[in-house]
Amino acid sequence: MSKWFGLADCNNFYASCERIFNLSVRDKPVVILSNNDGCIISRSQEAKDLGVPMGAALHTIKPLINKHKIEFFSSNYTLYGDISARVMNGLNDLCPAVEVYSIDEAFLDLSIIPDDELFEFAVNVKKKIAKWTKIPISIGIAPTKSLAKLANRYAKKNFKEVGVFVIDSEEILLKTLKETAIEDVWGIGRKHGKFLKGEGVNTAYDFTQLPEHFVQKRFSIVGLRLYKELKGQSCLNLTEFIEKKKVILHSRSFGKYVQLIKDLEEAVTTFANKCAEKLRLQDCCACTVSVYIRTNPFSNKPQYYNGITMNFDIPTSSTLEIQRKVLWGLKQIFVQGYDYKKAGVSVMGIVGKNEIQGNLFVPEPDINAQKISTLMDKINAKFGKETVKFAIQGTNNIWKGNASKISPKYTTLWKDLLQVE
DNA sequence: TCTGGGGTCCTAGGACCC
DNA sequence: TCTGGGGTCCTAGGACCC
Numbered sequence: 154m155s156k157w158f159g160l161a162d163c164n165n166f167y168a169s170c171e172r173i174f175n176l177s178v179r180d181k182p183v184v185i186l187s188n189n190d191g192c193i194i195s196r197s198q199e200a201k202d203l204g205v206p207m208g209a210a211l212h213t214i215k216p217l218i219n220k221h222k223i224e225f226f227s228s229n230y231t232l233y234g235d236i237s238a239r240v241m242n243g244l245n246d247l248c249p250a251v252e253v254y255s256i257d258e259a260f261l262d263l264s265i266i267p268d269d270e271l272f273e274f275a276v277n278v279k280k281k282i283a284k285w286t287k288i289p290i291s292i293g294i295a296p297t298k299s300l301a302k303l304a305n306r307y308a309k310k311n312f313k314e315v316g317v318f319v320i321d322s323e324e325i326l327l328k329t330l331k332e333t334a335i336e337d338v339w340g341i342g343r344k345h346g347k348f349l350k351g352e353g354v355n356t357a358y359d360f361t362q363l364p365e366h367f368v369q370k371r372f373s374i375v376g377l378r379l380y381k382e383l384k385g386q387s388c389l390n391l392t393e394f395i396e397k398k399k400v401i402l403h404s405r406s407f408g409k410y411v412q413l414i415k416d417l418e419e420a421v422t423t424f425a426n427k428c429a430e431k432l433r434l435q436d437c438c439a440c441t442v443s444v445y446i447r448t449n450p451f452s453n454k455p456q457y458y459n460g461i462t463m464n465f466d467i468p469t470s471s472t473l474e475i476q477r478k479v480l481w482g483l484k485q486i487f488v489q490g491y492d493y494k495k496a497g498v499s500v501m502g503i504v505g506k507n508e509i510q511g512n513l514f515v516p517e518p519d520i521n522a523q524k525i526s527t528l529m530d531k532i533n534a535k536f537g538k539e540t541v542k543f544a545i546q547g548t549n550n551i552w553k554g555n556a557s558k559i560s561p562k563y564t565t566l567w568k569d570l571l572q573v574e
Numbered sequence: 575t576c577t578g579g580g581g582t583c584c585t586a587g588g589a590c591c592c
Numbered sequence: 593t594c595t596g597g598g599g600t601c602c603t604a605g606g607a608c609c610c
Contacts (some may be wrong), residue, residue, distance in 0.1 A: 166610095187578035194578065208608095255581095255610045295599080343607050372585060375580040383583095462603095476584085497579090512579055516576060582609075591599080 156387055157271060157294055159261035160301040161278070163237075163246055164289045164309070164316075166194035166257035170236045171226050173287045174563045174571050180223075181308075188209060189406055190227055190553035227556035235564045236288065243282045252391045258373040260298055262391045275317040294475065295320035298389040299382035302339040303329060303357065326385065328386060330358035340379045341496055345372065348555040357383055397435050397503065404497025408554035411493045417446060417483060419547035424498035425479040426542065429472040432500060433530060438468035440502030442475055444482045449494035459486040468502070468509050468565070472529065473498065473522040 157204035163169060167185040172178055177224050182199035186192065192210045203221050205214055211225070218225060246539045266274050275292040282290050293304025300320055307329050308318035333519030336346035338357050348371075354360050360368075361383050364564050369377045379390040403424040411417060421444055424442055432439055462484040469475065532541050539546075561569035 189576080191577050208577085212576040215576090258610075340608070343608065373607095375584065401588075402582070404579065408576070443575080447576085558589095575597105580610090584607085586603105586605090588596100589600100589602085591593090592600100 155268060156262055156296055157266065158298050158301040159263045159275065159294045160294055160305040161259050161261060161290050161292050162305050163240060163257040164291055164509045165195060165197050167233055168197040169288050170233050173559055175560065182221060184223055186225055186227050189408055190345065190557055194228065224321065225558060227559040229560050231562045231565050232560065236286065239286045240282060240288055243285050246311045247278045247281060250391055250393055252393055260301065260391055263294060269399040271319050272317060273320065276315065279316055284533050289317040293318050296380040296385050297387040299339055299379055303333055306337060314379065327358065330361060330383065331356055331488050333357040335360055340375065366426065371564035395439060399503060400499055400501050401431045404495065406495045406554065407552040408518055409551055411533060411552050416552055417487065417493060417496060418480060418545060420496050420549055420552045421479050421483055422476045422497055422543060422545045424496065425475045427473050428471055428498050428500045429475045430530060432475040433526065436506045437503045438470045439500035439515060440465055440468045442478050443499045444479045446486060446493050446496045448491050454492055457491045458487060461486050468504050470517065471522040472526045
């Protein structure tokens with residue numbers, strides 16, 4: 154039996170999500186904006202065709218937006234997360250094994266599908282997902298994960314209508330490798346791409362012709378794995394179970410410049426709260442917590458960046474304990490006189506709740522603090538985010554950004570349900 | 575005026591041990 | 593000028609991903 158990997162990828166995912174319920178933008182160019190409505194993070198095909206670049210700051214392409222009447226939305230992750238779960242559920246129903254790789258992508262193990270039925274199988278999956286969720290997907294199939302990625306890209310580029318491409322012969326493999334630019338290969342980023350082009354390596358095929366020892370020396374084991382995968386030797390397996398996060402972080406750019414420590418305290422305690430919630434959600438505790446603050450690197454004003462990492466005596470997931478550390482840390486790194494633009498909190502050294510070893514030399518963890526956290530989780534799960542929060546998180550939150558054009562949470566909030574008249 | 579957020583993995587180098 | 597060797601653990605930084 155031959156090994157077959159599929160890669161299912163939602164086309165222009167965020168833009169496609171906005172189109173499910175908002176019929177008025179179905180045939181219009183659409184872009185989605187990042188936090189603070191700062192830059193472009195997703196584009197519909199029409200917007201791509203009009204030349205809207207990925208990652209561009211909104212203000213730099215305002216003329217293009219106005220000229221072509223491009224619709225833009227603030228990002229609505231509640232909606233995208235829910236639609237993503239529906240797509241993944243669909244794939245799970247249809248495919249033998251699924252690895253959810255990102256919010257809009259999943260690897261599939263299709264080894265049990267007979268070789269000559271792969272194409273038809275994928276076409277059917279694509280049709281069903283479109284019918285069930287209204288999200289268009291593309292599927293690439295090949296003997297390795299890296300090649301499935303390549304096949305997916307090739308399908309989107311050359312077989313847009315069908316949206317499926319299978320690399321199932323040496324001939325097709327060589328043709329696809331030769332037609333794929335080196336910078337479009339999964340795992341080759343900006344730096345590596347630039348270097349390789351300087352070496353005369355312009356396509357995926359050129360890369361596979363390099364001497365193995367050179368690849369290993371220059372790109373380490375990661376590059377070597379990619380090299381082998383592109384030659385058809387599978388090195389990356391499908392991982393079906395969801396692994397626990399090793400780092401959890403929460404950070405935001407501010408909507409306005411912030412100068413006072415009081416406002417930074419509101420922000421970082423809110424971020425600490427989010428990290429603690431995520432920890433509890435995966436039944437884990439953290440050994441260390443970091444907090445950082447920074448000015449705006451794009452401005453000409455005086456710059457400041459600093460962060461601090463702190464250890465807990467006993468790993469914790471208590472919001473109160475994490476907040477205390479973060480507030481203490483903030484006091485150490487805060488310097489008055491700067492315009493702060495961003496702050497973040499991260500927790501690391503994450504261990505399962507049941508793997509924690511006590512420490513003879515420190516007092517037992519504060520049971521009440523843990524109870525408070527658990528209770529807050531319950532209330533917030535039932536009545537919505539931040540129904541209860543800590544006083545230090547504040548209420549005016551001048552640091553919070555704008556999301557001036559956010560769409561309704563059609564699928565997760567009763568009051569936002571689509572009304573049909 | 576306005577420039578995202580959340581992750582992973584690998585390597586090099588320092589601290590420390592015997 | 594010479595100033596061990598081998599090992600582990602930790603952290604910072606760089607590269608990549610969506």
